[in-house]
Amino acid sequence: MPRHSATAPAHEHRTAEHARLAEAPAAGSPWRLWGPYLSGRQWGTVREDYSADGDAWSYLPFEQAHARAYRWGEDGLGGICDRFGFLNFSVALWNGKDPVLKERLFGLTNGEGNHGEDVKEYFWALDGTPTHSWMQWMYRYPQAEYPYRQLREENARRGKQDREYELSDTGILDQNRFFDVTLTYAKASPDDVCIDVTVTNHGPETAPLHVLPQVWFRNTWSWGRDDRTPDLQPLDPRLVGLDLRAVECRHSFLGRYVLTAEGSPEVLVCANETNAMVLFGDPENPTEYTKDGIGRRVVHGETGAVHSGSGTKAAFWYQVELDPGASARFRLRLSMNDPEPTTFGPAFDAVMADRSDEADEFYEHVIPDTLDDVDTAVARKAFAGLLWNKQLYRYDVQQWLDGDPAYPAPPPQRQSAEGRNTSWTHLSLADVISMPDEWEYPWFASWDLAFHCVALAHVDPEFAKEQLLLLLREWAMHPDGQLPAYEWAFGDVNPPVHAWAALQVFRIDGEHDTDFLMRVATKLLLNFAWWVNRKDSDGSNLFEGGFLGMDNIGLFNRSAALPAGFRLEQSDATSWMAFFCLQMLRISLELAAVAPPFDDVATKFLEHFLAIARAMRSFGSQDVSLWDDEDGFFYDVLVHPDGGVQTLRVRSMVGLLPVLAVAGLPVEIAALPDFASRLAWLQRRRPDLLGGLVSGADPEGDRLLAVLSGDSLRRVLERMFDENEFFSDHGIRSLSACYREPYRTVVDGQEMTIDYEPGESQSGLFGGNSNWRGPIWFPVNVLLADALKVHGRHLGDAFRVTVAGQEMTLHQASDEIASRLAGMFRQGPGGRRPCDGSRIEASADPLWAGQVTFSEYFDGDTGEGLGATHQTGWTALIAPMMIRRGVR
Structure with missing residues (x-):
C-alpha cells in the first residue's frame, strides 16, 4: 500500500490502527488502558523526596530503589502498566555476577556526573503504535559484572573539560559481550496483551542469563490513606497445565487479571514493601517478604526471602545458558482470561504478526513514500521514542507537602516560603503525560510538552490535544494563569509556546476541531494576562x-x-x-468564523x-x-x-x-x-x-x-547564516561562534565573561546540567526555519539572503536549515552519522550502527548528540520536519 503523500489528517486514512484510534479517542478509552506508562526511573525524583533540604537525588538514591517502596509511582525495564499505575509489568535480569538484580536503569546523579545527571545504560525504543497495540523496546545487558563503582569513581575524577565516562569506555562490552533483551507487546484486545521477551547472546562464549518477568502492584496501602490491599496469588500448576505457570492479580478497581507464563519457571512471590531493617536499621519490617525478596532469592540464594503464597509482587524465574549467537524466547500473556492450552497456541503468534504488519501499514500512511529508507527509519524511531516516553505522572502537591497519616510529619522546612512548590498546592495530577526522556527527565516540562505534541499530532492528534489541554486545566494551571514549568520548580518560567503548538496541532489534524482550539484559547487568555501582569513590571511592553x-x-x-x-x-x-x-491572533481569526466574539479578541492581540x-x-x-x-x-x-x-x-x-x-x-x-x-x-x-x-x-x-522587516530582517539573517557566527554544518548555534575568544564586559562593577562552548559545558554554569553556550537545539531551529517560510511567502523570491556564501530565497534558506538538521542523522563520510560523534554508536558494527539515538542537544561544531542521550522529546521534531519535506 502506498504511503501517505499529502498533509491530510491521519483520521482520513483507514488502517487497522487508525480504526483503533477512532474507537479510542479519549484518555479513558479501552485501547489506551495498557501502555508503556511505567517510568524508566522513579528514584531520585521530586515526588519521592520528603527531605528537609530538597535534595531529591540523595533522599531516595539508586542503592535504595530495589528495597524501598515508592510513594507516587514505579519503575522498570521496558515495562507497561495500566493508565492508573496500579498493576505493573517489566523484566528483571541477572547475569550471575551483578551484586543486585537488574530491575531498573542506572545512572549518575547531578552531583556524581562531571556533566550532570547521566544514564549509564544502552537501551532503545524500537517501535510502537499510538494505541500501544504494538510496542518494542530493547535493552543491552553486559555479561560481566556491571561496573557501578567504576562509573561513579571515574566520572567523579574527571573534570568539566573531560568527556563523560560511559559504560562502553569500561571495556565491559568489548567483543560484544552482552545480551540484547527485546520486549515485544501486542494486544489481542484492549485487555489482552501478548508479551514476548527474546534474549540473544552476542558474545563469543556461552553465557548464563536469568530472566525474570515481574508483575506487581504499586504500593497504595502503606501511607494511611487507603488500607485496601490488592492480592497477587500464584495459581496451582495442576490447574493451568504442566507447561504453564500463572499468577492471579486481584485489585479493587482494576478487577481480576492473570499473567500467564509459558513453560515451568519457578514462581517467586514477595510484597512491594520497604525493607526497613536493611535500609534504616529498623527492628522489624511489615512483612518478612519485602520488595527486595526476589533479588535476595536469585542473587544471594536466600530461600526465605520469597514464598509461594499471596503477595503484591511476583516473578517467573527462567534460567538459560546461551551459546554465541543463540537466542531464547519467553512468552507471557496478561489478560482477564484464565490460562488454557491455547494461550500460547498459533493465535498468539498470529496476534504478534498481525500487529507488526498493521504497524507497518499505519506508518506507510504517516511517513511519505518520497522519503528514502534512512529518513523513514529515523522518523519512525523518533515516533517510537515519543510513544514509549508516555509515562504515568502522579503528584498531588498538597498531599506531598503535608505528608501521609501513617508516617511522621515531613520536616517543617518543606512548608516554608523557601520550600519547593509551596505555592502550587492546587496541582494534582494522575495522568499519562508525554515526558522528554524516561531517565534523565521522567517528568513533564511545559514547553518541551508543546513541542512533543506537534510531533505526536502526526500519529495521535487526540492525545496531542489532550496533553495541551491538560496543562490548562484547573488542577495544573496556577489560579493566577501561570503554566507549571516542571516539578523541580513549577514556578519557573518556560517560553509561551502553547498557543503555537495548539495551532500546529489544529492544522495537522485537519483544521476541523474548533472546539479544541476554543478551549485552548480561553485558558490561554488567562496565561497571557499572567505574563503581562507579572513579567512586564513597569508596563513598558518589554x-x-x-x-x-x-x-x-x-x-x-x-x-x-x-x-x-x-x-x-x-x-x-x-x-x-x-x-x-501573533499565535493568539491567528487562533482568534480561525475561531471568529464560528464564534464572532473572537473578532474582538483578534483586535486585542493585533x-x-x-x-x-x-x-x-x-x-x-x-x-x-x-x-x-x-x-x-x-x-x-x-x-x-x-x-x-x-x-x-x-x-x-x-x-x-x-x-x-x-x-x-x-x-x-x-x-x-x-x-x-x-x-x-x-x-x-x-x-x-x-x-x-x-x-x-x-x-x-x-x-x-x-x-522584523526589510533591512532589519536582512541584517539579523546575515548574522544567523554566517558560518563564523551562528550557522554550523548542523544547524543554528545558540551562541555566536565569534566568542571562541571570550566576550568581556563590566556589570555593576564586576567583570563578566561569556564564551562559545560548542558541546558540553566546560564549567559549572547556571541552570543545572544544560548548556546553551553554543550547542544546537532542535526546537528553536525548527521554529526559525518555519518563520522563514512565513516571511518568504509574503516577501517573495526577490528578497534574498546570503547563506554560507550563497544567495538564497527565504524558502531555500529555511530548507537549508532543515537539511542540515536532518543531516545529523544521515551517514556521512566514513559511513558515520554526525549525531553519533565518537560514541560507541559510531561503531561500524551493525549492532551499534543500526540504533538511532536522539539527544537533548548537539555539538555546534561536530553535530554530536549530547546531554540526555535518549531525549526523544523535542528532538522528535525531526519526524514532522522530514514529513513536511517529503510531501512537497
Missing part, C-alpha cells in the same frame, strides 16, 4: 521573563534575582510575547502585538532600544536603579528570536468587521504603530505582521 529554559545563554544566572533596583529587559522574553500575541513591536525598538525616556542599529542585532538591556541602561552585547539566540514574531493576515479579514475596521483605522490614523505591519507581495492583498 518583558523580563527570567529563566525561559535557556539555562546558560547570558552573562549571569537569569533564574536568580538581580540586585535591588536592577531590571533585565530580555530580548527573548519580549520576542516570545510578540510571538505569543494592538498588543503592535505595542510590543514598537517597544522592542524604543523604550523609556532615553529612547534606548533592544535593537542595536550599529550591530543590526537585538540584545538584552540591563536597567540600573538610577534609570540608566546598559546593553549586554552578547550575540546569542535571544537576538534571533525576534525572527519568530511573524504571521500572515489572510485576505478574508474583510469578513471580520471589528478587526478589519480597526486595522483600517490604524492605517489611517496611527501609521506610527504599524512599524511591524508590512504589505506582502501577494497580489491578492495578504499582509504580514512582523517585528
Whole structure:
C-alpha cells in the first residue's frame, strides 16, 4: 500500500490502527488502558523526596530503589502498566555476577556526573503504535559484572573539560559481550496483551542469563490513606497445565487479571514493601517478604526471602545458558482470561504478526513514500521514542507537602516560603503525560510538552490535544494563569509556546476541531494576562521573563534575582510575547468564523502585538532600544536603579528570536468587521504603530505582521547564516561562534565573561546540567526555519539572503536549515552519522550502527548528540520536519 503523500489528517486514512484510534479517542478509552506508562526511573525524583533540604537525588538514591517502596509511582525495564499505575509489568535480569538484580536503569546523579545527571545504560525504543497495540523496546545487558563503582569513581575524577565516562569506555562490552533483551507487546484486545521477551547472546562464549518477568502492584496501602490491599496469588500448576505457570492479580478497581507464563519457571512471590531493617536499621519490617525478596532469592540464594503464597509482587524465574549467537524466547500473556492450552497456541503468534504488519501499514500512511529508507527509519524511531516516553505522572502537591497519616510529619522546612512548590498546592495530577526522556527527565516540562505534541499530532492528534489541554486545566494551571514549568520548580518560567503548538496541532489534524482550539484559547487568555501582569513590571511592553529554559545563554544566572533596583529587559522574553500575541491572533481569526466574539479578541492581540513591536525598538525616556542599529542585532538591556541602561552585547539566540514574531493576515479579514475596521483605522490614523505591519507581495492583498522587516530582517539573517557566527554544518548555534575568544564586559562593577562552548559545558554554569553556550537545539531551529517560510511567502523570491556564501530565497534558506538538521542523522563520510560523534554508536558494527539515538542537544561544531542521550522529546521534531519535506 502506498504511503501517505499529502498533509491530510491521519483520521482520513483507514488502517487497522487508525480504526483503533477512532474507537479510542479519549484518555479513558479501552485501547489506551495498557501502555508503556511505567517510568524508566522513579528514584531520585521530586515526588519521592520528603527531605528537609530538597535534595531529591540523595533522599531516595539508586542503592535504595530495589528495597524501598515508592510513594507516587514505579519503575522498570521496558515495562507497561495500566493508565492508573496500579498493576505493573517489566523484566528483571541477572547475569550471575551483578551484586543486585537488574530491575531498573542506572545512572549518575547531578552531583556524581562531571556533566550532570547521566544514564549509564544502552537501551532503545524500537517501535510502537499510538494505541500501544504494538510496542518494542530493547535493552543491552553486559555479561560481566556491571561496573557501578567504576562509573561513579571515574566520572567523579574527571573534570568539566573531560568527556563523560560511559559504560562502553569500561571495556565491559568489548567483543560484544552482552545480551540484547527485546520486549515485544501486542494486544489481542484492549485487555489482552501478548508479551514476548527474546534474549540473544552476542558474545563469543556461552553465557548464563536469568530472566525474570515481574508483575506487581504499586504500593497504595502503606501511607494511611487507603488500607485496601490488592492480592497477587500464584495459581496451582495442576490447574493451568504442566507447561504453564500463572499468577492471579486481584485489585479493587482494576478487577481480576492473570499473567500467564509459558513453560515451568519457578514462581517467586514477595510484597512491594520497604525493607526497613536493611535500609534504616529498623527492628522489624511489615512483612518478612519485602520488595527486595526476589533479588535476595536469585542473587544471594536466600530461600526465605520469597514464598509461594499471596503477595503484591511476583516473578517467573527462567534460567538459560546461551551459546554465541543463540537466542531464547519467553512468552507471557496478561489478560482477564484464565490460562488454557491455547494461550500460547498459533493465535498468539498470529496476534504478534498481525500487529507488526498493521504497524507497518499505519506508518506507510504517516511517513511519505518520497522519503528514502534512512529518513523513514529515523522518523519512525523518533515516533517510537515519543510513544514509549508516555509515562504515568502522579503528584498531588498538597498531599506531598503535608505528608501521609501513617508516617511522621515531613520536616517543617518543606512548608516554608523557601520550600519547593509551596505555592502550587492546587496541582494534582494522575495522568499519562508525554515526558522528554524516561531517565534523565521522567517528568513533564511545559514547553518541551508543546513541542512533543506537534510531533505526536502526526500519529495521535487526540492525545496531542489532550496533553495541551491538560496543562490548562484547573488542577495544573496556577489560579493566577501561570503554566507549571516542571516539578523541580513549577514556578519557573518556560517560553509561551502553547498557543503555537495548539495551532500546529489544529492544522495537522485537519483544521476541523474548533472546539479544541476554543478551549485552548480561553485558558490561554488567562496565561497571557499572567505574563503581562507579572513579567512586564513597569508596563513598558518589554518583558523580563527570567529563566525561559535557556539555562546558560547570558552573562549571569537569569533564574536568580538581580540586585535591588536592577531590571533585565530580555530580548527573548519580549520576542516570545510578540510571538505569543501573533499565535493568539491567528487562533482568534480561525475561531471568529464560528464564534464572532473572537473578532474582538483578534483586535486585542493585533494592538498588543503592535505595542510590543514598537517597544522592542524604543523604550523609556532615553529612547534606548533592544535593537542595536550599529550591530543590526537585538540584545538584552540591563536597567540600573538610577534609570540608566546598559546593553549586554552578547550575540546569542535571544537576538534571533525576534525572527519568530511573524504571521500572515489572510485576505478574508474583510469578513471580520471589528478587526478589519480597526486595522483600517490604524492605517489611517496611527501609521506610527504599524512599524511591524508590512504589505506582502501577494497580489491578492495578504499582509504580514512582523517585528522584523526589510533591512532589519536582512541584517539579523546575515548574522544567523554566517558560518563564523551562528550557522554550523548542523544547524543554528545558540551562541555566536565569534566568542571562541571570550566576550568581556563590566556589570555593576564586576567583570563578566561569556564564551562559545560548542558541546558540553566546560564549567559549572547556571541552570543545572544544560548548556546553551553554543550547542544546537532542535526546537528553536525548527521554529526559525518555519518563520522563514512565513516571511518568504509574503516577501517573495526577490528578497534574498546570503547563506554560507550563497544567495538564497527565504524558502531555500529555511530548507537549508532543515537539511542540515536532518543531516545529523544521515551517514556521512566514513559511513558515520554526525549525531553519533565518537560514541560507541559510531561503531561500524551493525549492532551499534543500526540504533538511532536522539539527544537533548548537539555539538555546534561536530553535530554530536549530547546531554540526555535518549531525549526523544523535542528532538522528535525531526519526524514532522522530514514529513513536511517529503510531501512537497
